[in-house]
Amino acid sequence: MxxxxxxxxxxxxxxxxxxxxxxxxxxxxxxxxxxxxxxxxxxxxxxxxxxxxxxxxxxxxxxxxxxxxxxxxxxxxxxxxxxxxxxxxxxxxxxxxxxxxxxxxxxxxxxxxxxxxxxxxxxxxxxxxxxxxxxxxxxxxxxxxxxAPVFHKWLFGHPQETRAVVNIGGIANLSVLAADGDVAGYDTGPGNTLLDAWARTCRGESYDRDGQWARSGKVNAELLTRLLSDEYFSAPAPKSTGPEHFNLHWLERAGISDKAPEDVQATLAELTAVGIADAVDLSCAGAALAVCGGGASNSFLMERLAARCSGPRPVTTAEWGVHPxxxxxxxxxxxxxxxxxxxxxxxxxxxxxxxxxxxxxxxxxx
Ligand SMILES: Nc1ncnc2c1ncn2[C@@H]1O[C@H](COP(=O)(O)OP(=O)(O)O)[C@@H](O)[C@H]1O
Ligand SMILES: [Mg+2]
The missing domain is CATH 3.30.420.40 (ATPase, nucleotide binding domain)
Known part of the structure; x- marks a missing residue:
């Protein structure tokens, strides 16, 4: 049995x-x-x-x-x-x-x-x-x-190497799994939630499949800097967040009315990638990184994450035995x-x- x-x-x-x-x-x-x-x-x-x-x-x-x-x-x-x-x-x-x-x-x-x-x-x-x-x-x-950090340890912890797992759901959360069994982790900020909300508002679609729309736009560096200046990103852990904080009102307050919608989407994808990459650099620079959650299926987002990560190229958790x-x-x-x-x-x-x-x-x- x-x-x-x-x-x-x-x-x-x-x-x-x-x-x-x-x-x-x-x-x-x-x-x-x-x-x-x-x-x-x-x-x-x-x-x-x-x-x-x-x-x-x-x-x-x-x-x-x-x-x-x-x-x-x-x-x-x-x-x-x-x-x-x-x-x-x-x-x-x-x-x-x-x-x-x-x-x-x-x-x-x-x-x-x-x-x-x-x-x-x-x-x-x-x-x-x-x-x-x-x-x-x-x-x-x-x-x-x-x-998640506790069950990520149960599923992916490795006795010889420090590993990091990022779940990119509506919100993205990082788990750091040390070889000695210690865990750390926190929500890094928005995952898909703003990407989904903007795709729904501008195109009536529930999400931006494979990040194709984001890929067609150009990152607005000034907007990205303004979004990243939100104090959530620099706050120390423990911390967690949700769409109560990261939502369309939050985005609109940063001033997007004069921007091309696809450039906003490209900037939001970059925001997710930078938020995660910065958190990995801060908490476990150089660690092996695997991604799970729906964001792992967004090929453009995965490319941007790889471009922003200073450590090893991120894989998905499929490579560590569980489909994302x-x-x-x-x-x-x-x-x-x-x-x-x-x-x-x-x-x-x-x-x-x-x-x-x-x-x-x-x-x-x-
Ligand atoms: N092929 C894809 N291309 C782009 N985004 C995707 C794709 N598949 C899933 N997603 C994103 O993943 C989200 C769902 O991820 P999920 O891990 O279930 O999040 P949550 O835990 O918040 O429900 C979708 O809303 C969408 O934004
Ligand atoms: Mg889901």
Whole structure:
């Protein structure tokens, strides 16, 4: 009998639900199946509206979305098992990150909102579901983010070399995995979120496929400098951010009305690349670097990152054994496992929490 866990996440890009089936029977976790669940057009539009509301989304709508996202997550988990030909009885638990709608790590009492009720996911799937991964870390004074460095260590840590992993989702986050097992990491700034928002605004497209539109533009050096002068980039870690900060209002405030839209897009791609490359130089210059998340599929962005990195040419995590699209989902499967085993899932050096603890609440199906 195998020991399987399912990880579910939809990141700030809101591009759908990533599901990974992880086999933890052997010495190393192994990806045993993957599936991408789609939000309906209507649900995706409502989620974008809620996320763009600067926290002013009506409570009734947020609660309704909580239930609807849970249904989409549960459906995705069941479709994953179906696709993998797996018996639900083999699954120990689901780790469900949910959908972030709000993240305020620097508030007087830091808080964050992930919707997609884990109780409902448990009820709809019949599987133990671990959810609410960020709140305990925040209650202990942490940022509740990024959680990835710990599971990046579990997946990619190497006993002889310091490695860096960058997840380019809506926001980009860096993990530094030292050979001695120490981890560090933080959100570097925008990943795809501004690129997506600008492509949607100017072209009605949900993203700039392979960065083709960005490639057609010219980087505006003055605009890039202004964007990089945002104090987030120079703030010390621990730090985390989201579209609450890096959004179209933020971009418009930098003065873009007189710029060609494709030049703005080229500048935004450069912003992501420079933000990451500078963070790598600051925190682990010269380390081997692998990229995961949707940004790894953006060939233009990967080219710009390679051009900006002073160290070895970045690869994708596929070269380190896990396809870039499934790293984060696999990570939440592993965090659910840690929760059930009573092992810590956060690292105080990363989040700033006062102590390391198992993350998440455990919800039983009945
Ligand atoms: N072929 C591609 N070309 C350009 N961008 C891509 C491509 N594939 C995915 N992306 C980007 O990746 C994003 C999704 O990345 P993901 O890692 O799922 O982010 P999140 O964790 O925020 O959901 C999309 O919104 C898009 O911006
Ligand atoms: Mg996604």
């Amino acid at each position: 195998r020991t399987l866990y399912i990880g579910l996440i939809s990141g700030t890009s809101m591009d759908g639900v990533d599901a990974a089936l992880v086999d933890c029977s052997g010495a190393e976790p192994r990806l045993a199946g993957t599936h991408k669940g789609e939000y309906s057009e209507e649900l995706a539009a409502r989620l974008r509206t809620a996320a763009r509301s600067k926290g002013r989304c009506a409570l009734a709508e947020a609660a309704a979305l909580d239930a609807e996202v849970a249904a989409a997550f549960a459906e995705t988990a069941l479709a994953l098992l179906d696709a993998a030909g797996c018996d639900p009885a083999e699954v120990e638990a689901i780790g469900s990150h949910g959908q972030t709608l709000w993240h305020a790590p620097d508030a007087r009492l830091p808080h964050t909102v992930q919707i997609g009720s884990p109780a409902r996911v448990a009820a709809l799937t019949g599987m133990i579901t671990v959810g609410e991964f960020r709140s305990a870390d925040m209650a202990l004074g942490g940022q509740g983010a990024p959680l 699209d499934w790293v984060e989902a696999a990570g939440f499967a592993l965090l659910a496992r840690a929760r059930l085993l009573g092992e810590p899932g956060n690292d105080p050096a990363v989040t700033g929490a006062s102590t390391a603890i198992p993350l998440g609440g455990v919800f039983l199906p009945s």
